[in-house]
Amino acid sequence: MSAQKGKATVKERANLALNDEFLVKAVKFTTERLRNGKKNASAEHGNWDEWRERGRQIRLHTIAHLDYYLNLFVENARANGVHVHFADKGEDAVAIAMDIAQRKAAKTVVKSKSMVSEELHLNHALEQIGVEAIETDLGEYIIQLAGEMPSHIVIPAIHKNRYQIADLLSEVAGEKLEADTTVLAGFVRKKLREKFLEADIGMTGCNFAIAETGSMVLFENEGNARMVTTVPKTQITLMGMERIIPSFEDLEVMATLLPRSATGQKLTMYMSAITGPKRMADADGPEEMHIIIVDNGRSLQLGDPEFQELLNCIRCGACLNACPVYRHIGGHAYGSTYSGPIGAVLTPALNKNVAEWDDIANASSLCGACYEACPVKIPLHEMLIYLRRRKVETGNGKAVETAGMKGFAALTGSSAAMKAALAIGKIGQRLVVRGGEIRTRLGPLKGWNSYRVTPSLPRRSFRDRWERLDRELDAKRPPMAPDMKRRMEQIVKERGQGGGGHGGH
């Protein structure tokens, strides 16, 4: 595990990242490339907001009728010859997968990228029963070698540069490999080819599950998922219970949104739809296919008006790439499988333990870049506030902050109190103001003034200046132009007829 894992708070983990020059550079480099790619791809495609709204509607509809579509999917998948399993908790899913591995007397499992598998810490469990699990996605392979968690939903090893990767792979190769991406990828390809051929089980995640046909769909760039789903005799697919979409027609919208949002590609190099195990006429494919449908806290969001939309997420990672906080601290600072803005909300929501996880909800300036980037318009910036509120409402607020906020309410609850406080502040600041600025790092100003200088309070507030200003302007204010006046009257009139609302979302 990485050094960040052992740290208790997001602040401590973030500080490790902030002081890791390689990490910050690597994360900035790749997130910039991805978000620019997304920006260009969505602009080139055109009408992006309409596509987002279409995607959102499909996800909203599916999740609202999840019981129906999930049943339909399971019926169709079973009719295709798939063994479908339901796992209520993470450990149930692990038990099901281990049971299959043991029945097949499996020695090795090759895996394509799956965030659900990471969520379940499945590799670890398989190792315990003597089954070797090999990640075949290049990024996942790298972090498996490093013994780390993914630090990005789409690019698991985003925090490593090619020199660090060359060092890791050189150990496997037993010789010094050049830090050249072609050389490194070539080495991994050769190495993994052997593993594909000897594996007993292929394990995948699932980007979308199509209810009308019982198919599961994978988006990938390396072709490793193709190998995983065609060579081994047994296939196990792990899917979150919310991965469903109704039809192939809906997949068209998702295929428009997902690759563009994730990497800026029009489509990934491979998009595979797999409908059941190998049939008589098929040249390849598994003889036995299992799909494990995982709940693990997802159904807790159903019926929660503030968090149900979390289930709309299509795991593109666009919110991570757009997030200015993620940009500086990377994924491990979030302390969980899912990082970035989606992780900051999803982790506490899946676990329903706001008290314990509240602190990652604080690692956001609430700038809304995540919402703007989201292809299905999940209001993550608002959910972060709801998490903070739930923490306070359940009595888990920090004592100092709670007292501070009570004081805030007392001061801002009346203009007289605020005016009095301001008068005291003007006197009090004399102790610390030098040349119109405050530079002290004492007390609450420590964090702020470690990076900034604070302005002092001017002698007279706006309130104190108002009467004189108003009198001065009264004397010289021209009459309003008739067209402006008409426009203003028109706006007020339309508002009265229910036509209010301007700007905003």
Add this chain to the structure above:
Amino acid sequence: MKVSLFITCLGDAIYPRVGEAMVRVLAQYGVSLEFPKLQTCCGQPAFNSGYWQEARASAKTILDAFEDSDFVISPSGSCTGMIHHYPKLFEADPVQLARAERLRDKSYEFTQFLVNVLGVTDVGASFPHKVTYHPSCHGTRLLGVKDEPMALMSNVRGLTFVPLPFAEDCCGFGGTFAVKMADISGAMVSEKVDHVKETEAEVLVGLDMACLMNIAGNLRYRGEQVRVMHLAEVLAEGAGLA
């Protein structure tokens, strides 16, 4: 027609010059603002931290102050954006909810009002300086204020506009975030200032004094001489109203 000024707590206590500039620009068009003294703070620090009961105490002063107004104008997209959250804040209280919705529908950020309501994009200002612009997150993303400031700046004589690299990235303020997560916030504002310096602009312009206080604070800390101004100040100074 009652047009009211929502000065915001920061605008009242720390940056009275911004409110004054805004009032002077609007006065040119015959807009007579009234200033309800009941107003305090929009409540955003408490709201964003999860202390909604406390946020409602501040928000009520705003609801009371602007009860009879037809238009409510503020020099901050973020504080106006907070008013857009009031219906959620008061969702369990039908009486306050109705007031909150009314207030939301009549609230405008300064450039929204100037450009979209009054129809003004040229105030006749001249400002012969190299200028860059930081679009604050809440103004752009919550209120959709994007084109309005650009239109106003493009009509200022002599103003040379230099785009800010990574302009849409948050400056790291985020209210209590800057205190609670001081080092992350510090890294964000330092990067923002790096970008401001890259433009070699003489003046950094914005529409939100909280963000500008943050960026200016880091500029001063590093001994940089870049001037930091609200767009209302640029317009007022450029039109000889200041």
